[in-house]
Each structure stands twice: as C-alpha cells, then as structure tokens.
Amino acid sequence: MTDVRDGDDRIEVWYLIGTLAVGGTEKTLVDLVSGLDRERFAPTIWTLADPGPLAEEVPDDVPVRSLGASSKSDLRAPLRFVRALRRGRPDVLQSFLFFDNTVARLAGVFSPETTVVTGVRGVPDSRSVLRTVVDRATLPLSDRIVSNSADGTEWAESLGGKPSSITTIHTGRDVARYADVTASEDLRGTLGLGEEPVVGTVGRLVENKGGYDLLDAWVKVRSDHPEAQLLFVGDGPERTDLEAYAASKRVRESVVFAGQRDDVPRLLASMDIFAFPSHHEGLPGALLEAMCAGLPIVTTPVGGCSELIRDGEEGLYVPVRNPDRLAAAIGRLLENRRLARQLGENARKRASAFSIEAMVEDFELLYRQQ
Numbered sequence: 001m002t003d004v005r006d007g008d009d010r011i012e013v014w015y016l017i018g019t020l021a022v023g024g025t026e027k028t029l030v031d032l033v034s035g036l037d038r039e040r041f042a043p044t045i046w047t048l049a050d051p052g053p054l055a056e057e058v059p060d061d062v063p064v065r066s067l068g069a070s071s072k073s074d075l076r077a078p079l080r081f082v083r084a085l086r087r088g089r090p091d092v093l094q095s096f097l098f099f100d101n102t103v104a105r106l107a108g109v110f111s112p113e114t115t116v117v118t119g120v121r122g123v124p125d126s127r128s129v130l131r132t133v134v135d136r137a138t139l140p141l142s143d144r145i146v147s148n149s150a151d152g153t154e155w156a157e158s159l160g161g162k163p164s165s166i167t168t169i170h171t172g173r174d175v176a177r178y179a180d181v182t183a184s185e186d187l188r189g190t191l192g193l194g195e196e197p198v199v200g201t202v203g204r205l206v207e208n209k210g211g212y213d214l215l216d217a218w219v220k221v222r223s224d225h226p227e228a229q230l231l232f233v234g235d236g237p238e239r240t241d242l243e244a245y246a247a248s249k250r251v252r253e254s255v256v257f258a259g260q261r262d263d264v265p266r267l268l269a270s271m272d273i274f275a276f277p278s279h280h281e282g283l284p285g286a287l288l289e290a291m292c293a294g295l296p297i298v299t300t301p302v303g304g305c306s307e308l309i310r311d312g313e314e315g316l317y318v319p320v321r322n323p324d325r326l327a328a329a330i331g332r333l334l335e336n337r338r339l340a341r342q343l344g345e346n347a348r349k350r351a352s353a354f355s356i357e358a359m360v361e362d363f364e365l366l367y368r369q370q
Contacts, residue, residue: 020052035360105141120152122282149304172359177294198270205236210277216323268293292353296343
C-alpha cells in the first residue's frame with residue numbers, strides 16, 4: 001500500500017459512516033478505533049451528516065470529520081468525500097451500512113490505490129428492489145467485504161460477492177464492563193420498577209426489532225404472571241406507537257420505556273430475563289451485552305443471533321413473529337428460576353469468545369493483508 005504521510009509508515013484507515021448515532025454499528029466502530037494499535041494504524045472517522053452523540057466517545061487522537069449532509073439526498077457530502085479521498089489517498093477505506101457502502105464503493109474509483117472494505121451488518125427479511133439493484137451493481141467495486149455474521153457472508157455471496165473477498169468478523173464487546181455490575185434498587189426505583197421480576201430488551205425502537213410482538217406476548221405473560229414487569233431500553237421512531245399499543249393492550253402500567261440511556265450495564269443488571277424477538281439481524285451487540293451480563297435469553301434464531309445463542313444452552317429460541325411462543329418461553333423462565341440461572345451462566349461464559357480484543361485483532365489482520 002502507498003503511504004501518504006511524510007515520515008509515518010502506519011497504515012492509514014479511513015472509516016465512513018452516516019453519523020455516530022447511538023446504535024450497534026456505531027458503537028462497534030467506536031470500539032474498533034479505540035482498540036487499534038496506534039503504532040501500526042492511523043484511523044480517521046468521516047461522517048456524512050453531523051457527527052452525532054457517540055463522537056464524544058471517540059479517542060482524542062482519532063479525527064472525526066463531518067461532511068455536513070443535510071439529508072441522504074444531499075449529494076454535496078458524497079462529492080466532498082470524493083475530493084477528500086482523491087487528495088488523501090488512505091491505505092484503507094471502510095464503510096458499514098447501505099448508504100455509506102454505496103458512497104465508499106463509488107468514491108474508491110477515484111483513489112484506485114485505496115483498498116475499499118464495505119460491510120454487511122444484517123440480513124433483512126424483506127428489502128426494496130432499488131437497494132438490491134444498487135448493491136448488485138456496486139458490490140464489485142469493493143476490494144473486500146466484511147460481514148459480522150455467517151448469514152451475512154452467505155447473503156453477500158448471493159448478491160454477487162466473490163467468496164475469496166468476503167470475511168466474517170464477529171462483533172465484540174467488553175465482557176468485564178457488563179459482568180462486574182450489580183443490580184441497583186435505587187435505579188429500579190427511579191425507573192418505577194419494583195422488586196418483582198423484570199423482563200427487558202435493549203435496542204432501537206423500530207418495527208423489525210419485534211417490539212409489537214413482545215407487547216402481544218406480554219398480554220399472555222401478565223395474565224399468568226401479574227407481578228412481572230417489562231422494560232424497553234432505547235429510542236426510535238416507533239416509541240410513541242409502541243407506548244400507544246401497550247395502552248391499547250391494557251398492559252401499559254406494567255411496561256416501562258426508559259428511552260436512550262448511557263448506563264446500559266446497570267440496566268441489564270436490573271433485568272431477570274432478556275427478550276430479543278428481532279425479525280432480522282447481523283450479529284447484534286445488544287444481545288451480546290445481555291450475554292456478558294449473564295442474563296437468560298429468549299430470542300429468534302435470525303442472523304447472528306443463532307451464532308451467539310444455542311437453543312437450550314444459553315437461551316431459548318422462538319419463531320419470528322410468534323407472540324404465543326414468545327410468551328410461553330418467557331413464562332417458562334419466570335417459572336423455572338433454576339433453568340434461567342443456568343442459561344444465564346452459560347451465556348456469560350460463551351460471551352468471552354466475542355471480545356473486543358478478538359474483533360480488533362481480526363480487523364488489524366485484514367488491514368495488514370491488503
């Protein structure tokens with residue numbers, strides 16, 4: 001690779017992302033740049049829009065540069081990035097999500113010595129024809145493709161990616177950060193939760209995360225376990241509708257919407273069961289964090305969920321969009337605390353295989369091989 005820095009033989013890696021909003025992909029990027037060996041790598045983050053709240057968590061020695069897009073239809077930001085790439089000519093350009101993947105692939109044409117690494121962060125259960133056409137047309141412009149799950153790797157191949165160019169690198173998390181936290185009665189009280197069992201979930205409040213399925217299941221759970229409480233952690237476009245849906249199902253008084261939080265480890269420590277009924281996923285960081293916290297898990301076996309959780313070992317599988325089975329699995333863990341404890345202990349042990357250190361090492365190896 002060609003180095004552009006006078007007297008600096010480090011590998012220069014540029015990362016392109018829409019914004020550093022609070023989300024699994026964005027958190028993974030922050031963890032990645034935080035862990036890179038600075039003696040070998042020089043990272044820079046570019047955001048198409050404003051940097052976003054997670055920019056505050058980026059280390060001080062990692063530049064975060066905004067391209068100032070006002071919307072996804074604002075073509076000035078991609079053009080600014082093309083000009084910056086032509087001038088800077090970094091060794092590696094990496095992107096993660098659909099829009100920034102498209103920009104990175106096209107921009108890479110103007111800096112042929114830059115290795116373009118694009119990402120697969122999830123396998124949707126339905127997708128627009130336009131996005132599929134765009135991916136098929138631009139995918140050959142990627143030098144390497146990184147998926148965070150085996151399902152994503154197969155999906156990239158189905159879109160025309162060459163198997164030799166696709167790498168699976170699992171998402172990693174700081175296991176100790178979640179494992180060494182104890183439950184707080186004060187926190188429960190602040191949230192309006194009592195001492196009764198808490199079933200929780202963490203993630204963006206969007207339709208594909210299965211929040212409506214969970215509320216449908218909750219009607220049955222509450223009829224059998226009227227003391228149980230449900231905690232949603234996260235925010236998103238569906239929050240108002242989910243709150244209204246809980247009210248329409250007459251379970252609103254037992255459901256807490258905590259919103260976006262920066263104390264997720266403490267919130268996980270306040271839960272007894274973790275429910276994750278997603279319709280599609282890559283390798284979800286929220287699920288991995290729940291494993292680190294030692295929680296018994298009920299999940300749909302979609303995407304990377306089935307790579308993290310084994311049915312009957314670390315958690316229980318339920319079919320997608322099946323509130324009855326979801327309610328039955330949650331009820332089973334509420335009734336069988338011995339099983340719940342064993343699943344939680346197994347989950348914590350398995351989480352150690354998905355560390356930040358392992359993820360960073362895999363990316364460093366990928367960069368050195370270009």
